[in-house]
Every structure is written in C-alpha cells, then in structure tokens.
C-alpha cells in the first residue's frame with residue numbers, strides 16, 4: 001500500500017515534539033537558523049545527536065560550510081522565537097530577538113534555552129528532501145531556567161504537565177490545536 005504524504009502528515013501530527021532552534025554561523029560571521037522538532041539523541045559515548053533539516057534551507061548550506069551547528073531547546077517563554085525562526089525573516093534578521101552567545105564552535109547559543117548542544121558536524125545523510133545531520137556534541141549549556149519545555153503537536157504549541165496520582169488526568173496537556181483538523185485517521189486502513 002502506498003501512503004500519501006497527506007496521510008503521513010496526519011499521522012505524524014500525533015507525535016508531540018520538543019521545539020528547538022538549530023543555529024549556525026558561516027565563516028563570514030553571518031548567522032542562520034531554523035525551528036525544528038526533528039532532533040534526537042543518538043549516543044552518550046561519545047555524546048552525539050541528530051537532526052533532520054530540509055535540504056533547500058540556507059541553514060543547511062551554512063552548516064555544511066561551517067562544519068558546526070547548535071541545538072537550542074526552547075521553553076514555553078520562547079514561543080515567539082519558535083515562530084520567528086520559522087517565518088519569512090531571513091538569516092541575521094531572525095537573531096534580532098533573544099540573547100545570544102557562543103561556546104566552542106562559534107554557533108549561536110540562545111541564553112534563555114533550557115539546554116543548548118554545541119555540535120561539530122561529523123556526518124550527514126541525504127534522505128529524499130531532507131538531510132540527516134549527525135552532530136558530535138562538544139559543549140553543553142544548561143540553564144537554571146525553571147520554565148517548561150515548549151511542545152508541538154497537531155499543528156499547535158502546548159506544554160507538559162506531570163500526571164499526579166488522584167488528579168483529574170482527562171486533559172493535563174492543553175495545546176491550542178483544533179481537533180477538527182485531524183480528520184483523516186480513517187484513511188490508514190487497506
């Protein structure tokens with residue numbers, strides 16, 4: 001059975017993803033970055049992660065040229081940055097909000113991020129429209145920020161609530177999604 005991209009997207013909407021900014025800096029000092037949920041831990045020894053980035057983005061080319069990138073895990077307080085780094089703003093314009101620093105590689109690290117991973121690109125694999133970028137982590141910054149992580153599911157942002165014994169668990173995570181938009185679940189059968 002061939003699965004259409006619409007069915008694929010409808011099913012993938014059920015994955016609640018952490019929201020990150022993938023950032024990099026070219027040799028000319030020009031910064032670039034994008035919002036991404038496709039970030040995943042690979043191994044602890046050596047510390048390694050991967051992310052999946054649309055190959056046609058400016059950011060992908062800059063990462064290839066610089067050989068490095070950072071992954072910044074956003075809190076709910078930085079939802080506006082998630083929108084900004086997925087907007088029509090280009091390159092440096094996206095960095096005109098937020099406070100930034102660098103660690104080892106020179107990639108931009110967001111001071112208010114819950115955690116930032118400063119990576120050297122050690123491998124990349126082209127898969128259809130996307131590039132899987134493997135990053136060896138050379139520096140980590142963890143903040144004392146007590147905000148909750150920003151999550152994304154069903155086309156909307158939400159936040160995590162821990163389940164507590166005895167509490168009403170019917171809806172502890174309340175994102176601003178519209179369930180009516182999720183209408184194609186039935187298409188998955190043979």
Ligand SMILES: Cc1cc2nc3c(=O)[nH]c(=O)nc-3n(C[C@H](O)[C@H](O)[C@H](O)COP(=O)(O)O)c2cc1C
Pocket residue numbers: 019033034035036037038039052053054056057058059082085086087091152
């Ligand atoms: C919540 C969210 C998650 C996203 N996750 C990814 C992702 O994992 N990989 C990706 O390539 N694009 C992802 N995008 C889309 C890019 O952030 C968006 O297309 C961005 O504008 C790309 O940068 P560009 O405009 O410089 O090409 C995501 C967007 C949002 C809002």
